Amino acid sequence: MTKVIDCVAIGEEIMGEIQSETKALRDKGITPGIATLLVGDDFGSKMYRGQVEKFCEEAGFNYVNKTLPADATEEQVKEAVEELNNDKEVSGILPLRPFPEHISDYAVINTIDVGKDIDCFHPFNMGQLTLGEATFPPATPAACIEILERYARDEEKVDPKDFFEGAEIVVVGHSNTVGKPTALLALNRNATTSVVHVFTSMKGNLEKHTTGADILIVAAGKADLIGPEHVKEGAIVVDVGINRVKVYDEKGEPVLNDKGKQKTKTVGDVSFDAVKDKTRAITPVPKGVGSVTNRMLMKNALKACKLHYGIE
Ligand code: NAD
Numbered sequence: 084m085t086k087v088i089d090c091v092a093i094g095e096e097i098m099g100e101i102q103s104e105t106k107a108l109r110d111k112g113i114t115p116g117i118a119t120l121l122v123g124d125d126f127g128s129k130m131y132r133g134q135v136e137k138f139c140e141e142a143g144f145n146y147v148n149k150t151l152p153a154d155a156t157e158e159q160v161k162e163a164v165e166e167l168n169n170d171k172e173v174s175g176i177l178p179l180r181p182f183p184e185h186i187s188d189y190a191v192i193n194t195i196d197v198g199k200d201i202d203c204f205h206p207f208n209m210g211q212l213t214l215g216e217a218t219f220p221p222a223t224p225a226a227c228i229e230i231l232e233r234y235a236r237d238e239e240k241v242d243p244k245d246f247f248e249g250a251e252i253v254v255v256g257h258s259n260t261v262g263k264p265t266a267l268l269a270l271n272r273n274a275t276t277s278v279v280h281v282f283t284s285m286k287g288n289l290e291k292h293t294t295g296a297d298i299l300i301v302a303a304g305k306a307d308l309i310g311p312e313h314v315k316e317g318a319i320v321v322d323v324g325i326n327r328v329k330v331y332d333e334k335g336e337p338v339l340n341d342k343g344k345q346k347t348k349t350v351g352d353v354s355f356d357a358v359k360d361k362t363r364a365i366t367p368v369p370k371g372v373g374s375v376t377n378r379m380l381m382k383n384a385l386k387a388c389k390l391h392y393g394i395e
Contacts, residue, residue: 086238086364093233094374098141101381105143108388115388116145117201117381118173122160122186123153128179135177138377144384145172153183160186161194168196174391175201175219175384198390201383203264212264215271219383224265226375227300227321228272234319234364247272253293254278255309255352256302261323265300274298289313301352309353311361320365323372324352 105115117139119132132148139146147170149163160182167176176199178191192204200208203221211218220228235246252269256262257280270276279292281303293299293313301309302323314320330338330346337345351368359365366372389395 085359085362086234087359088230088234088238088364088366088371090230090366090371090374093230094378096233097229097375097378097382098138101142101378101385104385108385108394109143111394113388113392113394114143114145114172115174115384116147116172117175117177117384118147118149118167118170119177119179120160120163120167120191121148121150121179122155122182123151125179125181128181132179134377135380138381142381144381147173155186157186157190160191164191164194168194168199173199174388175199175380177202177380178204199387201380201387209259209264212267212271219386220268220379221260221264222376222380222383223261223302223323223372224268225379225382226372227265227323228268229379230321230366230372230375231298231319238364244272247274250274251295251297252276252300253296253298254300254302255289255293256280256304256323258302261302265302265323269298269300303352305352306350307352307354309358311354311357314358314361316361317363318361320353320358320362321372322351322353322355322366322368324350325368325373326350326352 119135136146167173176195197205197207201219203219208218232243235241235243252274254262254266257278266276266278283289290313294315298319300321306326306328327347328350330348332338340346349369
């Protein structure tokens with residue numbers, strides 16, 4: 084029987100843990116906090132900023148909104164980062180990208196205090212991740228691993244350590260923000276880890292690799308990239324992809340909304356209905372990995388706060 088992993092419940096469970104840890108810190112007079120840094124008014128970034136603010140409020144964190152106009156100079160953006168580095172209310176800084184073209188990502192990210200770099204953007208923290216040392220694992224990759232660890236513990240009743248050791252894990256996607264760090268987190272848990280990407284597909288080799296996976300983690304941003312032919316019987320599939328697609332009926336006709344426009348919906352990279360029954364467990368989209376991602380960011384902010392105050 085396939086288990087559709089309830090990522091929303093996992094997200095809520097983690098939030099409960101964060102709330103009780105935050106309460107214990109606040110009882111000591113310490114409040115963790117997150118600052119977002121937005122330059123300009125990118126729509127997606129503003130949506131994300133709103134979510135972070137809401138979660139901070141729910142958890143009992145401080146929230147600092149640092150927004151600069153789109154024509155701010157790189158020097159002004161770096162000064163804003165320095166201010167946040169020195170702000171005692173802020174345990175973690177989240178730069179909301181994309182920045183305007185004249186601002187170098189690299190220059191801004193290198194200015195962030197490595198102890199406040201809660202989404203692992205700084206090369207120092209990426210280096211720590213590569214070396215398998217303690218760091219702030221980036222939120223989305225950390226969410227994939229957390230979902231798998233809780234699934235192993237709660238559903239398969241196995242120690243998450245044993246679950247990962249020697250498991251054949253294939254990650255589809257090799258971006259610096261999702262695919263690569265996800266593979267590193269799996270490798271650091273001693274999984275036999277492979278990474279496949281667009282060039283693997285271009286050589287016609289995607290299926291050859293993905294069908295060997297006990298655990299398949301897909302982060303490509305391509306709807307229906309993964310069908311049943313790509314998945315081993317009994318595999319566990321984590322679908323990170325978020326894609327907006329048009330809706331058609333059974334006859335292939337467009338389904339229209341009240342305004343006569345074609346309806347759209349959010350799907351992952353995996354053809355969920357076609358693949359589901361072949362798997363042992365699978366995450367859905369929507370209400371999948373994204374339900375856990377922000378929580379991992381908050382866990383990192385909590386960790387940054389505790390490290391700052393020398394609390395175990
Ligand atoms: P990206 O565009 O930076 O990278 C995409 C990766 O997929 C690349 O490594 C590319 O080589 C690979 N790829 C593209 N086409 C492929 C193909 N045909 N076959 C095999 N590999 C292919 O994207 P990203 O930032 O890594 O994000 C990936 C997906 O994850 C996107 O859909 C994004 O929206 C989603 N995402 C979800 C969350 C979440 O919380 N759920 C967070 C971040 C990103």
